Amino acid sequence: MKFHTEYLWFNTKNHREYINITQDLDKILNTSGIQEGMLLVSAMHITAGIYVNDDEPGLILDIDEWLESIAPFKKEYKHHQTGEDNGDSHLKSMIVHHQVMVPITSGKLDLGPWQQVFYAEFDGQRRKRVVVKAMGE
Amino acid sequence: MKFHTEYLWFNTKNHREYINITQDLDKILNTSGIQEGMLLVSAMHITAGIYVNDDEPGLILDIDEWLESIAPFKKEYKHHQTGEDNGDSHLKSMIVHHQVMVPITSGKLDLGPWQQVFYAEFDGQRRKRVVVKAMGE
């Protein structure tokens, strides 16, 4: 049984940003040498997410607008009484979910033809981290 | 350590559909011979989801109406500039999430009494695929 763990770091230019990390995951899988198993990709912050969807620029704008419409930035969150102003970032990360599991089959990420893995930043412009753990044989 | 991978295919009659796949997963688990481990069930498309909830027809209608209310079909998605018309299908799949992990205990799917695993189709009437990977001993 093999285990292989790496951490990806992000420091986005924008407050919100969506970054395709599929190639980074391919490299990590190659380094691990695992042929069969599973790859866990999990944001280590509570204002970021990981999701699988299409790398189409229009869709990414739609996702961003839609998240803002159902989990809007506003001053009135109770969380802001701590001095924070990112209540909406927490809620956005909950919708998107903070992690995915990618199956590993025959030494490859077993994704569908349009599936790409994204890091979703909802409170950026600071250093943040994602754990990637592969487990298999 | 055992690994067992199968693919389920769907081609729904309706644009949106919710299909209980728990019995299919039971069969896959039996074929795998795994007694302890985990089963990953993951849609390979970006307009479909996998979720665990109750197999109650009224609730399924409620889920469908609710998804339409918070991620509605509309013409104005930027994704539609590519010629697609399924922007809402992508957003619906993000809420529902595209995958679940089912624990395997004593050779059975370790689900609660009312938990059933569903394939949620948000852009059907075409062939689509789900990967099922069991890992354990």
Next chain:
Amino acid sequence: MKFHTEYLWFNTKNHREYINITQDLDKILNTSGIQEGMLLVSAMHITAGIYVNDDEPGLILDIDEWLESIAPFKKEYKHHQTGEDNGDSHLKSMIVHHQVMVPITSGKLDLGPWQQVFYAEFDGQRRKRVVVKAMGE
């Protein structure tokens, strides 16, 4: 390869409640003796969720209000024709998602500095269960 499974039971005082279970998971991990692997934490009920976020009381109130705003309690759910009155609880559990995977690295839950694991009860005041399964070496 080691497998270790435990069940956590909850019987909340309130209809909705958010309980930090990170220390329970630490104990289960210690009992398992696993150094490298993954820990699946999964609600066994269809009106409860498991999520990872901040243990900040204001934020927890924000999460609760926000869930009520996008998946409100109301009489009109079709699910209520069965005699149930918890249609909103099912929808809330779908947003939050019913499970998380926690990576295990060097014998510890590999969580970020603010990440805590929560049991989210959306239809409480009865006995409910969560399965925790660790897998690794």
